[in-house]
Amino acid sequence: MSDKDVLSFHYGWTYQTPARNFVFENRGVATSVAVRGNRRCEWAHPQALVEYSRALSQRSFGPATAKYRELGTAANLLAFNRLHALPTRNFQRGSFPEAEQLAPEQLSQARARARKSCAACTIGCEHLYALDSTSGSANVRVEYESLFALGSLCGISDAQAVLAAIKQCDELGLDTISAGGTIAFAMECAERGLLYAPWLRFGRAEALARALDEMAARRGLGELLAEGSRRAAEALGGEAAAFAPHVKGLELPGYEPRALQTMALGLAVNARGADHNRSGAYEADFSGQVDRRNPGLAAVQHVVQSEDRAALIDSLIFCKFLRGVLADFYGECSRMLHLVTGWNVTPEELRLCAREIVNARKRFNQRAGWRAEEDTLPPRLLEQALPEDERARLSRQQFAGLIRAYYRARGWSEEGMCDECEPLSGGACP
Numbered sequence: 562m563s564d565k566d567v568l569s570f571h572y573g574w575t576y577q578t579p580a581r582n583f584v585f586e587n588r589g590v591a592t593s594v595a596v597r598g599n600r601r602c603e604w605a606h607p608q609a610l611v612e613y614s615r616a617l618s619q620r621s622f623g624p625a626t627a628k629y630r631e632l633g634t635a636a637n638l639l640a641f642n643r644l645h646a647l648p649t650r651n652f653q654r655g656s657f658p659e660a661e662q663l664a665p666e667q668l669s670q671a672r673a674r675a676r677k678s679c680a681a682c683t684i685g686c687e688h689l690y691a692l693d694s695t696s697g698s699a700n701v702r703v704e705y706e707s708l709f710a711l712g713s714l715c716g717i718s719d720a721q722a723v724l725a726a727i728k729q730c731d732e733l734g735l736d737t738i739s740a741g742g743t744i745a746f747a748m749e750c751a752e753r754g755l756l757y758a759p760w761l762r763f764g765r766a767e768a769l770a771r772a773l774d775e776m777a778a779r780r781g782l783g784e785l786l787a788e789g790s791r792r793a794a795e796a797l798g799g800e801a802a803a804f805a806p807h808v809k810g811l812e813l814p815g816y817e818p819r820a821l822q823t824m825a826l827g828l829a830v831n832a833r834g835a836d837h838n839r840s841g842a843y844e845a846d847f848s849g850q851v852d853r854r855n856p857g858l859a860a861v862q863h864v865v866q867s868e869d870r871a872a873l874i875d876s877l878i879f880c881k882f883l884r885g886v887l888a889d890f891y892g893e894c895s896r897m898l899h900l901v902t903g904w905n906v907t908p909e910e911l912r913l914c915a916r917e918i919v920n921a922r923k924r925f926n927q928r929a930g931w932r933a934e935e936d937t938l939p940p941r942l943l944e945q946a947l948p949e950d951e952r953a954r955l956s957r958q959q960f961a962g963l964i965r966a967y968y969r970a971r972g973w974s975e976e977g978m979c980d981e982c983e984p985l986s987g988g989a990c991p
């Protein structure tokens with residue numbers, strides 16, 4: 562690695578130090594990796610690369626990234642709430658009456674705030690807050706996903722308690738989405754009598770703190786919670802599996818699938834499970850290009866394109882928040898790659914590479930025993946409309962039709978198998 566290397570992840574954060582130590586905090590696991598570099602990576606076209614990156618920096622100050630600069634990733638929390646897209650009380654509702662207390666506009670009124678960024682980033686989406694008004698140090702990194710998972714999803718509106726829970730997760734090495742999703746699920750199980758834990762109820766901040774501690778230590782109820790919502794539901798039996806909030810064992814992120822149905826498809830078919838970083842299909846729902854509560858077949862192409870772009874961004878290793886800045890996505894990716902490596906890979910070849918990355922993930926899953934019934938959502942989301950919005954309803958039959966259309970668009974079999982998709986021969990990538 563050289564001093565010029567910039568690695569930026571979202572929910573896979575990377576910290577660079579002079580000693581080249583990196584800490585990856587990924588979904589459910591914290592891993593420390595030390596890399597000792599002993600030579601400098603040469604750029605193929607250094608002068609042109611510097612000019613290109615300067616121009617890109619300028620563009621990154623534009624409107625496409627303004628909300629991340631000003632309010633961080635939580636910028637849309639209140640908009641989500643208005644659209645009934647803010648998952649609440651383990652996806653029993655899509656809006657949280659106390660959402661304003663968790664919104665960044667409100668958080669910054671009551672406490673110190675600081676902005677930070679990954680190395681060389683011009684956007685700076687990382688917003689840190691002090692725990693309360695008396696604490697001068699802004700040291701809790703707040704993301705939308707953490708606010709939703711440990712706030713509205715658990716029915717907790719006390720901002721200080723939610724910030725404390727975020728800090729607790731960071732210190733314990735727990736992923737906030739998976740931890741919050743599993744605890745919200747357990748809260749509902751306890752309320753329904755599927756689990757004996759009288760202390761564990763929606764809205765109780767002290768219960769959230771205790772559950773996080775027990776989960777990290779695998780103590781008491783934590784022995785079950787540490788397994789995540791899928792395995793916990795299997796252990797509890799009964800109706801628990803109907804509302805365990807996961808896809809392929811990965812807890813759902815903060816996008817209510819019934820209110821954002823293009824995203825619903827993206828979450829169901831993604832190889833990694835309910836991962837909003839491998840499918841940003843919610844952009845189509847918010848863009849007005851589709852009817853977000855009934856997108857029909859239009860959802861399929863949006864999901865395919867979103868997955869392909871995310872796969873390429875992750876492979877080229879640049880921040881996903883730049884995607885809105887690139888007017889010609891594949892063309893600019895081709896140019897960046899050329900300036901750094903000297904490779905002449907056309908935009909169309911990169912498009913094929915992206916597609917092949919998605920196919921490779923699929924084949925990996927198949928070898929690991931993937932079954933078609935795993936491409937789905939929690940049963941309750943396919944059976945019940947959102948209580949606040951009768952139009953926010955998924956039909957099991959129509960959803961299955963969309964999944965089959967997605968398989969066809971990918972060139973997979975009707976059953977979703979990618980066996981016959983040959984890896985690219987001849988090699989689009991050097």
Ligand code: SF4
Nearest residue numbers: 678679682684686880
């Ligand atoms: S915008 Fe991207 S690179 Fe910048 S701070 Fe946020 S995650 Fe890091």
